[in-house]
Amino acid sequence: MIYRILPLILFCVFSFKPLNVIESTKNKINATDPKLIAANIKATFEAKAKLCFNVIDANGFSLPTFDSFIAAFEGYELLKQQGKIQNEILTIVDFSLSSTQERMWVIDMKNQKVLLKSLVAHGRNSGLEYAKDFSNTNESFKSSLGFYITGETYTGKHGLSLRLDGMEYGINDNARNRAVVVHGADYVSKSFIKNTGRLGRSQGCPAVPYELHKELIETIKGKSCIFIYHPSRTYVAKSKLVS
Incomplete structure (x- = not known):
């Protein structure tokens, strides 16, 4: 009888691996799974972004939404x-908000502090109270989403102004040719909102109040980052700086 059972016992012994070996094998497979790696990287980045967001000194202002901040933070880091x-x-402009709201935040990322918060205009063909349509095309008079690096200052018809270089091909890289710049404008004011129910609009520039524009430009000039945010699926699909 033993001769019949022995082969079965031996088969069982050599067929089943110890649990620690099985777990080790699973871990090795998981460690090389591209989806798992991507998920771990995303989770780590989100934790870093939340940590940064939570320690920012609002300096008496409200903070931007976390959705706009995490998108801005991702591109800023890259x-x-x-x-x-x-x-x-890092300057965040949140075009998901009404133009009657202060929707521009200027954040000192080194010292983790909000420096300024302001009204900011969108392009006249992007929408009335809300910005909804965006373009990278000349003479569209629409705003462009995405990341910009601030360039040099100059004095133009709006006074002190700041040139911008769009960092995203096909999204905002035509900013220089379109003369999309930061400048002051009298139609960006609380009095304009009171009289019309919305903010005035630009030809595509992120225009700001005259009383603030010099301080703002002096703060952000010299290759800082501006991010114009909107929860647009089209933008996310095209962008290489947000995921």
Whole structure:
């Protein structure tokens, strides 16, 4: 009888691996799974973004939404790694908000503090109270989403102004040719909102109040980062700086 059972016992012994071996094998497979790796990277990045967001000194202002911040933070970190940012200021413009709200935040990323918060205009063909349509095309008079690096200052018809370089091909890289710049405008004011029920609109520039424009430009000039946000699926699909 033993001769009949022995082969079965031996088969069982050599067929089943110890649990620790099985777990080790699973871990090795998981460690090389591209989806798992991507998920781990995303989770790590989100934790880093939340940590950064939670320690920002609002300085008496409200903070931007976390959705707009995490998108801005992702592109900011990539552009910084590429050596394109020299002035560690991140400006977030949230075009998902009404133009009657202060929807521009200027954040000192080095010292983790909000420096300024302001009204900001969108392009006249992007929408009335809300910005809904965006373009990278000349004479469209629409705003362009995405990441910009601030360039040099100059004095134009709006006074002190700041040139912008769009960092995203096909999304905002035509900013220089379109003369999309930061400048002051009298139609960006609380009195204009009171009289019309909305903010005035630009030809595509992120125009700001005259009383603030010089301080703002002096703060963000010299290769800082501006991110114009909107929860647009079209933008996310095209962008290489947000995921």
